[in-house]
Amino acid sequence: MRFLHTSDWHIGRQFHNISLxxxxxxxxRQIVDLVRERQVDAVIVAGDIYDxxxxxxxxxxxxxxxxxxxxxxxxxxxxxxxxxxxxxxxLAFGARQLAGAGLHVVGPLWRRPRPVLLKGRHGEVAFYPxxxxxxxxxxxxxxxxVASHDAAMAHLxxxxxxxxxxxxxxxxxxxxxxxxxxxSESERPLNIGGADQVSADYFRDFAYAALGHLHGPQFRGAExxxxxxxxxxxxxxxxxxxxxxxxxxxxxxxxxxxxxxPLRPLRDMRVVEGALDELLAKGKNDPRREDYLLVRLxxxxxxxxxxxxxxxVYPNVLHLERPGLMSRSERLEMSxxxxxxxxxxxxxxFFRQVTGEGLxxxxxxxxxxxxxxxxxxxxx
Amino acid sequence: MRFLHTSDWHIGRQFHNISLxxxxxxxxRQIVDLVRERQVDAVIVAGDIYDxxxxxxxxxxxxxxxxxxxxxxxxxxxxxxxxxxxxxxxLAFGARQLAGAGLHVVGPLWRRPRPVLLKGRHGEVAFYPxxxxxxxxxxxxxxxxVASHDAAMAHLxxxxxxxxxxxxxxxxxxxxxxxxxxxSESERPLNIGGADQVSADYFRDFAYAALGHLHGPQFRGAExxxxxxxxxxxxxxxxxxxxxxxxxxxxxxxxxxxxxxPLRPLRDMRVVEGALDELLAKGKNDPRREDYLLVRLxxxxxxxxxxxxxxxVYPNVLHLERPGLMSRSERLEMSxxxxxxxxxxxxxxFFRQVTGEGLxxxxxxxxxxxxxxxxxxxxx
Numbered sequence: 001m002r003f004l005h006t007s008d009w010h011i012g013r014q015f016h017n018i019s020l021x022x023x024x025x026x027x028x029r030q031i032v033d034l035v036r037e038r039q040v041d042a043v044i045v046a047g048d049i050y051d052x053x054x055x056x057x058x059x060x061x062x063x064x065x066x067x068x069x070x071x072x073x074x075x076x077x078x079x080x081x082x083x084x085x086x087x088x089x090x091l092a093f094g095a096r097q098l099a100g101a102g103l104h105v106v107g108p109l110w111r112r113p114r115p116v117l118l119k120g121r122h123g124e125v126a127f128y129p130x131x132x133x134x135x136x137x138x139x140x141x142x143x144x145x146v147a148s149h150d151a152a153m154a155h156l157x158x159x160x161x162x163x164x165x166x167x168x169x170x171x172x173x174x175x176x177x178x179x180x181x182x183x184s185e186s187e188r189p190l191n192i193g194g195a196d197q198v199s200a201d202y203f204r205d206f207a208y209a210a211l212g213h214l215h216g217p218q219f220r221g222a223e224x225x226x227x228x229x230x231x232x233x234x235x236x237x238x239x240x241x242x243x244x245x246x247x248x249x250x251x252x253x254x255x256x257x258x259x260x261x262p263l264r265p266l267r268d269m270r271v272v273e274g275a276l277d278e279l280l281a282k283g284k285n286d287p288r289r290e291d292y293l294l295v296r297l298x299x300x301x302x303x304x305x306x307x308x309x310x311x312x313v314y315p316n317v318l319h320l321e322r323p324g325l326m327s328r329s330e331r332l333e334m335s336x337x338x339x340x341x342x343x344x345x346x347x348x349x350f351f352r353q354v355t356g357e358g359l360x361x362x363x364x365x366x367x368x369x370x371x372x373x374x375x376x377x378x379x380x
Numbered sequence: 381m382r383f384l385h386t387s388d389w390h391i392g393r394q395f396h397n398i399s400l401x402x403x404x405x406x407x408x409r410q411i412v413d414l415v416r417e418r419q420v421d422a423v424i425v426a427g428d429i430y431d432x433x434x435x436x437x438x439x440x441x442x443x444x445x446x447x448x449x450x451x452x453x454x455x456x457x458x459x460x461x462x463x464x465x466x467x468x469x470x471l472a473f474g475a476r477q478l479a480g481a482g483l484h485v486v487g488p489l490w491r492r493p494r495p496v497l498l499k500g501r502h503g504e505v506a507f508y509p510x511x512x513x514x515x516x517x518x519x520x521x522x523x524x525x526v527a528s529h530d531a532a533m534a535h536l537x538x539x540x541x542x543x544x545x546x547x548x549x550x551x552x553x554x555x556x557x558x559x560x561x562x563x564s565e566s567e568r569p570l571n572i573g574g575a576d577q578v579s580a581d582y583f584r585d586f587a588y589a590a591l592g593h594l595h596g597p598q599f600r601g602a603e604x605x606x607x608x609x610x611x612x613x614x615x616x617x618x619x620x621x622x623x624x625x626x627x628x629x630x631x632x633x634x635x636x637x638x639x640x641x642p643l644r645p646l647r648d649m650r651v652v653e654g655a656l657d658e659l660l661a662k663g664k665n666d667p668r669r670e671d672y673l674l675v676r677l678x679x680x681x682x683x684x685x686x687x688x689x690x691x692x693v694y695p696n697v698l699h700l701e702r703p704g705l706m707s708r709s710e711r712l713e714m715s716x717x718x719x720x721x722x723x724x725x726x727x728x729x730f731f732r733q734v735t736g737e738g739l740x741x742x743x744x745x746x747x748x749x750x751x752x753x754x755x756x757x758x759x760x
Contacts, residue, residue, distance in 0.1 A: 057433075057467060057468075057469035057470055058469070060469050064469075064472070064474065067474065067477065072476050088437075089444075090437055092444070093440050093443065093444050093473070093474075094447065094473075094474055094477075094481075094485075096452050097474075097477070097478045097482075098474050098477045098481075100480055100481040101474075101477035101478075101480040105474075
């Protein structure tokens, strides 16, 4: 049994008011290509299919396009579970009809575990979907006293274990936060205050745990208890993550061999640092100048219209930081005396911005005389 | 070929801030029962499946339950098209996968007509779904100059006609406003200003036209060009409509025999008129006192807390009209002199409301003295 494990597609997500739909289409097409090239038997998407419970219509159309390619054209079954971002009822409309076409969508939590049974090269494998559910939902639906995400997951996995007959290889698909996992800035916490963590130990005796929620690829506790991570960077905090899908091969004994296959973004998301002039000069020959950028300028003086200057070279600058400028509180403390002394320097900065040159000695003299007059007439 | 034609389910609709979901479940179950009892070959829903492009999750769950019963348990195929209330992309997610299970959902307008071919007792019948599309959408998608709903529908049906081979019985399913059709207050106009009407003539040479949009059952131009109407009343203007589904039987020659099968609402929607005391007395023995009511009170005097009094007997009074009370503009015109003359009468009304009795002669005298004092001291 060879399957692709991916998660956290967040289709329809915006970043700094920019739609990422084209970027998402670009990586989803790579996933479709991999399904064909690597001849996988199934594709698992471990939650957060959409970014919101009510996704925009264009996001629905992109998911539709993707599942058509995989389930219909390539005839490869898919299993999708709801994550904390998804609306479970909406996601699972028509689930029984969709399942007949090999598209298994699991929205609301089950009352009794129901595996998706798929034939692999070495016989049947059971995939148990555990869609995202908070402890209160588990408590109400299963009439058990579970107060934490940890207790809820322990209960659900116990149900899975007793449902699966001995000897049948068993993969669980879940959307949760494993204790010790590395977070990114783009994940929405499951719970305020840290009561959302689940022990990796519960997953140890399954053939593989295909997890979603954390956006960085990683495993916890053992190699086969794994987050594939999101297919795209969704925050600058993910700059150094290598986004990928996980290819899993279960052998006859149910042992998992794991390969991370990198994805290439349409536009990368990264941080660039330096002085404005340097960055503008470098950018002109930068083949990746359309990347989504956080720019951290080292210049210490005021610069006119800096975002537009940057965007002429780097069209997708999304955020600007000016660590070289004094902080706002420092500026507020600046006394009127200091302001006066600084007028000449500020005008010189402005002049340089507009003309590209510094003030000549003569100009400087004229400016000084002008400031003198202004101060006298203004009474300060 | 025997099929049920229904439309305008508007699942998730609210009426006067009351959810109609339970009422909708009640009639949808009757439709499921009819599918079984009358052994139909297909179920057609001609648009406005949901009330909104983003339906509430509970509405999605109710549609899911209904299609599971019909398509999975009874194994009867369904054809659903988007109406002007539906979000076409959202409605049609997974359409290719759903079709494999006999659930044909047509959201966005096609580029080329694509019939759903179903086997009946006398051979194959083509059902051509024409989901709702405004003229601009038809213009852009088909590159034709159509300025009106009429011209757009003429163009689309011409495409259907040339797509369907001669001799194959052909049913069209459309969501539109036929010229001369009787409207109800619960339909949302397709266009402001009346440019939304379509000639019934275009539909004449099809075996049957299964139409949606108008909420009252009716045909236009010929018996087989027909609105089934909505399964429930969605406004008090529909009080006298008999809500139904339409059972259509096409014979070997493609001739349609038509039967209207009434649906029984969980709670009817009706108008009651009379004096408050009369209505309260009658209501106590009214087996239908839980109906959704518009109450039109004939009483001409002010009544305290009238809505709560009515709701003690009729729990689902949704709207109250007081034609017996003078109109607001009349009240505003009332002069101070008239107000003064009316004080005694107003107090008497109030006293009767609180104590259940009129003023005695003695009480009346005391009140007159009291009013006299008040007027003298207040200077008016």
